[in-house]
Amino acid sequence: MDNSEIAKVFEEIADLLELTGGDKFRIRSYRNAGVVIEGLPESLKSLYAAGEEHLLGIPGIGESLRGKIVELLTTGRCAYHDELLKEMPAGMLEILKVSGVGPKRASLIHKELGVSSVEELEKAAHAGKLRDLPGMGETSEQKILKAIKDLKARSGKFRISVAMKYAAEFTGYIKEVSGTQDVVPAGSLRRWKDEIGDLDILATCKDPAKVMDHFVRHPDIKEVLSKGDTKSTVVLKVGLQVDLRVLDKKSFGAALQYFTGSKSHNVALRDRAKRMGLKISEYGVFKEDGEKPVAGKKEEEVYKAVGLPWIPPELRENRGEIEAAEEGRLPESLRVEDIRGDLHSHTRESDGGATLEEMAEAAMKRGYEYLAVTDHSKAVGIAHGLDEKRVLAQIEAIDALNRKLKEAKKKFTVLKGTEVDIRADGTLDHPESLLKRLDCVVASVHSSFGMSRDEMTLRILKAIRTGRISIIGHPTGRLIGEREPFELDMEAVMTEAKKYGVALELNSYPDRLDLNDIHCKLAKEKGVLVAISTDAHSTSHFDNISYGVHTARRGWLERKDILNTRPLKELLKILKR
DNA sequence: GCCGTTTTCGGCCCGACTGTTTTCAGTCG
Numbered sequence A: 001m002d003n004s005e006i007a008k009v010f011e012e013i014a015d016l017l018e019l020t021g022g023d024k025f026r027i028r029s030y031r032n033a034g035v036v037i038e039g040l041p042e043s044l045k046s047l048y049a050a051g052e053e054h055l056l057g058i059p060g061i062g063e064s065l066r067g068k069i070v071e072l073l074t075t076g077r078c079a080y081h082d083e084l085l086k087e088m089p090a091g092m093l094e095i096l097k098v099s100g101v102g103p104k105r106a107s108l109i110h111k112e113l114g115v116s117s118v119e120e121l122e123k124a125a126h127a128g129k130l131r132d133l134p135g136m137g138e139t140s141e142q143k144i145l146k147a148i149k150d151l152k153a154r155s156g157k158f159r160i161s162v163a164m165k166y167a168a169e170f171t172g173y174i175k176e177v178s179g180t181q182d183v184v185p186a187g188s189l190r191r192w193k194d195e196i197g198d199l200d201i202l203a204t205c206k207d208p209a210k211v212m213d214h215f216v217r218h219p220d221i222k223e224v225l226s227k228g229d230t231k232s233t234v235v236l237k238v239g240l241q242v243d244l245r246v247l248d249k250k251s252f253g254a255a256l257q258y259f260t261g262s263k264s265h266n267v268a269l270r271d272r273a274k275r276m277g278l279k280i281s282e283y284g285v286f287k288e289d290g291e292k293p294v295a296g297k298k299e300e301e302v303y304k305a306v307g308l309p310w311i312p313p314e315l316r317e318n319r320g321e322i323e324a325a326e327e328g329r330l331p332e333s334l335r336v337e338d339i340r341g342d343l344h345s346h347t348r349e350s351d352g353g354a355t356l357e358e359m360a361e362a363a364m365k366r367g368y369e370y371l372a373v374t375d376h377s378k379a380v381g382i383a384h385g386l387d388e389k390r391v392l393a394q395i396e397a398i399d400a401l402n403r404k405l406k407e408a409k410k411k412f413t414v415l416k417g418t419e420v421d422i423r424a425d426g427t428l429d430h431p432e433s434l435l436k437r438l439d440c441v442v443a444s445v446h447s448s449f450g451m452s453r454d455e456m457t458l459r460i461l462k463a464i465r466t467g468r469i470s471i472i473g474h475p476t477g478r479l480i481g482e483r484e485p486f487e488l489d490m491e492a493v494m495t496e497a498k499k500y501g502v503a504l505e506l507n508s509y510p511d512r513l514d515l516n517d518i519h520c521k522l523a524k525e526k527g528v529l530v531a532i533s534t535d536a537h538s539t540s541h542f543d544n545i546s547y548g549v550h551t552a553r554r555g556w557l558e559r560k561d562i563l564n565t566r567p568l569k570e571l572l573k574i575l576k577r
Numbered sequence B: 001g002c003c004g005t006t007t008t009c010g011g012c013c014c015g016a017c018t019g020t021t022t023t024c025a026g027t028c029g
Helices: A005-019 A024-038 A044-049 A065-075 A079-087 A091-095 A103-113 A118-126 A138-150 A160-175 A208-215 A249-260 A262-275 A299-306 A321-326 A356-365 A387-406 A453-465 A490-500 A515-524 A539-554 A569-575
Strands: A178-185 A198-205 A221-227 A230-236 A241-247 A278-281 A285-286 A294-295 A370-373 A413-421 A440-444 A503-507 A529-532
Touching: A005 A024, A005 A065, A005 A079, A005 A091, A005 A103, A024 A065, A024 A262, A044 A065, A065 A299, A079 A321, A091 A103, A091 A118, A091 A178, A103 A118, A118 A138, A118 A529, A160 A178, A160 A198, A160 A208, A160 A241, A160 A503, A160 A539, A178 A208, A178 A249, A198 A208, A198 A249, A208 A230, A208 A241, A241 A249, A249 A262, A249 A299, A262 A278, A278 A299, A285 A299, A294 A299, A356 A370, A356 A453, A356 A539, A387 A413, A490 A503, A503 A515, A503 A539, A515 A539, A529 A539
Parallel strands: A198 A241, A370 A413, A413 A440, A503 A529
Antiparallel strands: A178 A198, A221 A230, A230 A241, A278 A285, A285 A294
8 A cells, every 4th residue: 555545544534533423633633644644755665664663753643543554554454444434334425525514414414314425415405305404404405416516527626837827817806906915825826736726815905895895706706605804715717716815914924824824734833832822823823811912914923933933835734844943954945046957858859849049048048057958759759759860960950059159158058968768668769879979868758657556667767777867757757637647666766766876857847747745855865866847848938947946845855956956067977977 | 543841641723604593513724
């Protein structure tokens, strides 16, 4: 079992306990364990293989949960989980996903009406059976019917680039209301998560009602889910949910902290405050008895009040950042300006939209020192991949361009490269003699995604062992919202990459963003260099670098962990290895 | 079920909105 599967079992146990009326703190423990395990860079499986003592010291995992992890790893089952499933049918877990139906209502409906699946719930609602239950009426019944419909049509999550677009639109729109002060996106967008569930916007204004009235009139809105004095929730026509919160300026820092999350970071922070005799809410930090806030205007003050330095939003996932902050070992924030060049780009020779010269010009304009041109190899026929002859011609063109740049006294170098296809059998799609002549060899998988985990791992290990590649491109092959990452033993790949001096790419294209944040953390632990590239297919794609940089920040990576923060000379030395 | 600048026992984050209620429970984030 991998980490996600184990996390899912614990999350299900939490749900089942809620449905059966279990202790709420025990429920919290299971839920928290799910979150912790999901964010663990190393697999529990390999930690356990190295000795059970390696499972000690994972925050939130105590004696009992450790035992269940071992049980799951060794037997693939958890007796406690099975036991609970005997009491409560699995279909009830689906019912909890219906918005507006929580554990209390779900178990009431189960007990009173014998409903045990979403289908049965829908039938019961249609038959008008829900309205007679205590605490429910006809309105609730209709809401549930609608929620079931929405669940079925659920558009799911949105790529961060899409959410960014709407964030810009809505912050601009809200600022049209006179008297608004700050209007900023918060939530998972501010934490730069690769997928955004809903968009959270925070505004300060003396007259919140006016802001709310304006907000719910935006033409992109399909439906207003709730509208209050300080908080409203709407759903856009594209399916994205947008939450707006309006507060007074004196609470801005506390509100921004609260609204940025994550939930589990906030729980941990508030727990810490409580132990210090303080209370944190979106209105400020308060002494337990006092009414006057001790902090609230600025986010920094909130952290300071609980004895911590400000924690960058990208780290706020309760993955050890509070402990690191306390001990003064937060990673130094990587900046977009730290990137000195791009190591993965395409020209019109393959499937790019711009010429070699145009790409070089655009990279230079960004202030880069270098750009690796890495067009596809012939196996990727759909992208007009280059055969050996065309690569040789491109090498000459690049040499000529570099001479021209030198004559013009430009401090910029185009690196000769390729994105060579890793064939299904793990061999590379260019001969070794050709690869030897290139500065930067990105090797990527473009086909046969459906291989088994073992086959795919071996395929990539084989490519690494050729000793002819510099970087593994988009190492999991995922396309967010379209294609799942392929099965891969990432730890084995990283171990081998380290051995052969191969870097792993963090592809900044917002549909890809792989390595992801957790992989980045693993790379850091394994001492593997990460190349943050854009895979630019046009000059405008270079802008995507910020998605990559912020994802790297989410993975605790620093400047020294990144290959292309190096100056050209140092980079070439590393690439030669 | 976890955990310890109060603690190996006794705590465990905090508030907004809605519907069905006349004071609040349930849900959500």
